[in-house]
Amino acid sequence: MTDSTLGTALITGASTGIGAVYADRLAKRGHDLILVARDAARMQALADRLTAETGRTIEVVRADLTDGDDLDRVAKRLASDAAITLLVNNAGMSLNGGLLDNEAPALERLIALNVTAPTVLASAAGKAFQARGKGGIINLASVLALAPEAFDGTYSGSKAFVLNVSLSLASQLEPKGVRVQAVLPGATRTEIWERSGKDVDSFPAEMVMDVYDLVDASLLGFDKGETVTIPPLADEGLYESYNNARLAMGPHLSKRDVAPRYRETVAA
Numbered sequence: 001m002t003d004s005t006l007g008t009a010l011i012t013g014a015s016t017g018i019g020a021v022y023a024d025r026l027a028k029r030g031h032d033l034i035l036v037a038r039d040a041a042r043m044q045a046l047a048d049r050l051t052a053e054t055g056r057t058i059e060v061v062r063a064d065l066t067d068g069d070d071l072d073r074v075a076k077r078l079a080s081d082a083a084i085t086l087l088v089n090n091a092g093m094s095l096n097g098g099l100l101d102n103e104a105p106a107l108e109r110l111i112a113l114n115v116t117a118p119t120v121l122a123s124a125a126g127k128a129f130q131a132r133g134k135g136g137i138i139n140l141a142s143v144l145a146l147a148p149e150a151f152d153g154t155y156s157g158s159k160a161f162v163l164n165v166s167l168s169l170a171s172q173l174e175p176k177g178v179r180v181q182a183v184l185p186g187a188t189r190t191e192i193w194e195r196s197g198k199d200v201d202s203f204p205a206e207m208v209m210d211v212y213d214l215v216d217a218s219l220l221g222f223d224k225g226e227t228v229t230i231p232p233l234a235d236e237g238l239y240e241s242y243n244n245a246r247l248a249m250g251p252h253l254s255k256r257d258v259a260p261r262y263r264e265t266v267a268a
């Protein structure tokens with residue numbers, strides 16, 4: 001069953017992996033699609049298959065989201081196309097090695113793709129959706145946003161950024177009828193691993209999720225109205241405790257007085 005009133009979903013990083021599965025699932029739900037990535041031929045093959053299977057209208061937009069002009073073009077499309085009702089801010093990369101193994105161009109490239117691009121696109125979509133009083137933004141973060149010691153700090157920092165932006169945007173946009181969800185996958189079997197010189201099979205099999213399971217669970221979290229969806233986390237009370245502790249600190253974080261433990265005691 002499809003719903004022709006769902007509008008168009010713009011998905012970044014839609015040529016493979018998590019983005020390509022979002023494309024499959026959202027087309028089957030009844031969304032028309034705009035697929036964004038660099039590999040136009042790969043997206044066109046996906047678009048042709050999904051159009052044949054679902055009858056949806058699917059457009060391919062070739063863009064390198066680390067390029068300012070390309071990013072601007074996609075942001076302008078989000079700002080101006082009233083048919084777009086959903087942004088899936090998914091394109092992302094991981095480094096080959098970590099912060100101490102890479103030079104500035106590689107670090108800057110990761111920040112451009114994982115931080116600047118989703119921020120600019122969420123801003124463009126958020127303003128447009130807010131004006132229309134409806135729409136949704138799905139931001140792909142990572143469980144590594146919560147576990148900086150477990151991986152490269154640049155990547156986990158970029159995903160913590162995405163999580164924070166999502167939480168902030170949700171608090172501003174949800175009262176105006178716009179849904180915002182941060183998805184935090186754990187290790188998921190996609191090309192991101194080989195693209196960054198890693199072997200996903202080096203993890204125990206029980207740590208690696210299938211990409212279809214990941215996207216189906218994430219969309220279920222979206223349907224349930226979740227702001228943060230962590231598909232691998234069986235005990236959701238663990239995240240709730242963590243988040244409640246964070247929120248409980250809020251009233252204590254800005255004070256005129258220095259905390260007693262930082263007051264120097266001068267010996268007489």
Ligand SMILES: NC(=O)C1=CN([C@@H]2O[C@H](COP(=O)(O)OP(=O)(O)OC[C@H]3O[C@@H](n4cnc5c(N)ncnc54)[C@H](OP(=O)(O)O)[C@@H]3O)[C@@H](O)[C@H]2O)C=CC1
Nearest residue numbers: 013015016017018037038039065092142187188190191192
């Ligand atoms: N797989 C995992 O274990 C996890 C993934 N994530 C996050 O999920 C998201 C999707 O990851 P995943 O599907 O695994 O990654 P993949 O490497 O499988 O796919 C990445 C997608 O992003 C696109 N992309 C890469 N660079 C650019 C660029 N410069 N401009 C535009 N598009 C680009 C790629 O297409 P093309 O090459 O054609 O441009 C591709 O479609 C990412 O944000 C990632 O950080 C989070 C946690 C775990």
Ligand SMILES: N[C@@H](C=O)C(=O)O
Nearest residue numbers: 094142144186187192
């Ligand atoms: N994609 C992974 C790292 O490369 C992750 O976020 O777990």
